[in-house]
Amino acid sequence: MSKHAGAVAELVEQLGRLPGVGRKSAERLAFHLLRVSETEALALAESIRRVRQDVRYCATCFNLAESETCGICANSDRDLTRLCVVEQPRDLMSLEQAGIFKGVYHVLLGRIAPLDGIGPDQLTIDDLVERVRVGNFVEIIMATNPTVEGDGTTLYISNLLSEFPVEITRLARGITAGSVLEYANREMIADALMGRQKL
Amino acid sequence: MSKHAGAVAELVEQLGRLPGVGRKSAERLAFHLLRVSETEALALAESIRRVRQDVRYCATCFNLAESETCGICANSDRDLTRLCVVEQPRDLMSLEQAGIFKGVYHVLLGRIAPLDGIGPDQLTIDDLVERVRVGNFVEIIMATNPTVEGDGTTLYISNLLSEFPVEITRLARGITAGSVLEYANREMIADALMGRQKL
Structure with missing residues (x-):
């Protein structure tokens, strides 16, 4: 060059x-x-x-925002009793595009990853705990990525939140719609079998 | 979104x-x-x-330049008797990276492509003819891409230049027909330059 x-x-x-x-x-x-x-x-x-x-982070949920509060937190139609916890704004975007969840979000801005030197203090976990303490949530849906680190982060957070009277759930695991069993790996099959549902 | x-x-x-x-x-x-x-x-x-x-085009060769004249035309060590004609600045860059050719260039800024509505007038062919007319070139190396349009462009130009006492050569077919110069590696470019053939 x-x-x-x-x-x-x-x-x-x-x-x-x-x-x-x-x-x-x-x-x-x-x-x-x-x-x-x-x-x-x-x-x-x-x-x-x-x-x-x-663009900055929403002061409430840490989603991307162009003002103090993001469009979701500013929307009075959202269900303030259900909180969905995600790792990154892009995960929030995927969930929003599905158009199913009507509650609000909390973006961790990462996941606990000891190998990368990322501990709980570098995420927005303290803010999450405070939101749950002062809010009226009945359910916290953990929607971290289905990886070792995402699962670890969910476990860590669910321990922290166990002192509050909220139900803590996580996204269902199983085979993905449109996929074929032939190419499903062991973990996917195990998840699908464990979580099998009555017809 | x-x-x-x-x-x-x-x-x-x-x-x-x-x-x-x-x-x-x-x-x-x-x-x-x-x-x-x-x-x-x-x-x-x-x-x-x-x-x-x-960035603009060099007033002499139509390579990309940050002043009136590009770095190659401004370099007094280049051989002013050999002119290499390429389609685009990126082709010139590929040739330069091979480091074999020591002459100067002329960038056509395209190739004759009737199907895309690109005729000789939209290229820098007039400027090329004028350079050959007033210059002291002994050899014009046609280095258009080895495609139907590149070959057609070379044929058109070699006809125009046949009135001048210069040798017109083209790159050896060490480069595979249908590919593009931009992705040629050093060895392929070196082979093509060494084996250049008289037209």
């Missing part, structure tokens, strides 16, 4: 830092941004700037 | 316009840009802005 204009080399370097973008992809994206209209290229730059300037 | 903060939705939309970036990738990239340090996110935005502001 040293043979190339510095600004192009710099852009390739910056694009190459994005997850899943290798050297060749970064070059292709850079040349794409040089080829499209100036308006389109600058719109992307502006979106990045704006998202970092305007 | 309507459930999400507008700035995030906008960024996902902008990222989704990049080539090879689907909906899910755009979401992943957006959340990445929200998670990294503000400095890193803004560095990408600034790189995009700067590349569009500072």
Whole structure:
């Protein structure tokens, strides 16, 4: 790249830092941004700037928000007796897109991961406990990812919350809709068998 | 996305316009840009802005440049008797990375593609002919992509240049027909340059 204009080399370097973008992809994206209209290229730059300037965490649930409170916490139609706990804003987005859950959320902003040096203090667990203490929740739905670390985080939190008169549940485990048994792994089959439901 | 903060939705939309970036990738990239340090996110935005502001085409060869003349044309060590004609700046970059060719370049900024409505007038062919007319070139190396359109472009140009006392060569077919120069590795480019054939 040293043979190339510095600004192009710099852009390739910056694009190459994005997850899943290798050297060749970064070059292709850079040349794409040089080829499209100036308006389109600058719109992307502006979106990045704006998202970092305007987006913050909701003071209540730590979802992404463009004001003090996110759209869900600000929505008076939501059921304030049910709280769904997720790891990241993107998990919240997946749940919202399903359109089934009508309660409110709490985003942990991570999961307890000792191998990565992430302990409970780096998450929003204290805020969660305080919300449960002062709120009128009847159910806390733990929706961490179905991984060792997600399960560990759920276990840790459910212990903390056991002193409160709330029901603590977690997402059902089983075979995924649309999948085939042939490709289900041992854990999926075990979950599906353990949680089998009466017809 | 309507459930999400507008700035995030906008960024996902902008990222989704990049080539090879689907909906899910755009979401992943957006959340990445929200998670990294503000400095890193803004560095990408600034790189995009700067590349569009500072980068233009070299007045001589139409390579990307940050001033009137690109680094190659401004380099007095280059051999001004050999001219290599490529379709795009990225092809020039591939050739430069191989480090074999010491002459100068001419970037056509495309190839003749009747099906896409691209004729000779939309390329920098007039400028190329003028350079050959006034220059002291002994050899013009045609390095268009080994595709039907690239070959057609080379044929068209070699006819135009036949009136001048220069040797016209093209890259050896060490490169596989149907592929693109952008992804050629060093060995393939070296083979192609060494074995260049008289037209």
